[in-house]
Ligand code: ASP
């Protein structure tokens with residue numbers, strides 16, 4: 001029987017009505033004869049609400065305890081979806097990441113999947129059940145609950161699809177991957193296809209539609225990801241080894257970044273320090289022994305401690321707060337006109353770039369976060385309209 005892993009994001013299961021809708025779709029797929037594994041995210045804004053709760057208790061919560069807290073969001077969604085499927089007359093069973101055999105390293109709140117042993121998932125599929133797996137979480141060798149970093153349910157889905165030899169469909173509130181976030185840039189267009197590397201760079205640059213590590217996983221295992229809307233029709237974007245048509249595939253914005261300057265020789269120590277805090281490198285450039293380093297703070301939950309550790313490693317912040325990153329991604333990103341367009345757009349908006357990073361598939365400029373939405377619209381107009 002064909003086997004599919006379907007992942008539904010937070011907005012797809014935000015309300016009880018939405019959950020019922022997803023159950024109806026899964027039930028229809030099951031009745032059509034497919035074996036189905038469903039990976040769910042936490043309902044709506046649950047993860048943000050849990051993080052806010054933690055912040056009210058502690059400005060620097062231990063990352064282990066954050067994982068105990070945050071993993072509860074997906075656990076709620078998985079159990080409710082299993083109940084909704086029973087109401088549809090479909091036999092279903094839910095599993096936590098740990099029960100589903102998602103084994104990770106020990107990096108709390110930004111863990112990497114190291115192995116998938118879906119023994120119980122296979123058993124239940126063999127009994128004719130739909131299996132629901134809590135996304136975004138796993139278990140370490142020490143039997144500690146871990147989470148995979150924000151947006152990590154995608155990675156759960158891809159990892160399970162790879163381990164089970166299944167197709168992978170990822171459902172959200174947008175009908176695939178667009179040339180920019182359509183909620184931000186109304187002129188954005190859906191891409192029929194995009195290559196793994198381009199998609200990884202778009203995700204790193206802040207595109208929310210797919211998680212960067214999930215795409216990395218898919219690339220390493222040659223899994224095609226089909227990104228679709230939960231609420232829409234058959235439109236989709238296929239993420240595979242085939243690159244998108246055209247030189248620039250898309251534009252993305254990341255609202256929460258930090259920028260540091262340091263001596264080039266201090267880079268290794270700085271990298272060790274920020275990795276402990278869950279920060280991700282968005283760009284690094286160096287000239288004459290000096291380096292600039294741009295970090296995404298999405299999975300940082302104790303920003304003051306991060307700054308202190310980076311200061312100890314010799315990295316000083318450039319501008320205190322309110323920095324974002326604007327990126328253009330694609331095989332044409334290295335053409336000088338792309339970096340020029342990024343800089344011109346920011347100058348027009350009175351938000352001159354604080355740093356510019358040019359890589360083979362991505363140009364990223366750090367700038368005032370408040371200008372990002374308008375900057376993304378203008379950059380899209382220049383490069384993609
Ligand atoms: N619920 C988690 C988050 O909001 C994981 C996910 O949605 O993929 O980041």
Ligand code: MG
Nearest residue numbers: 010041042047
């Ligand atoms: Mg979520």
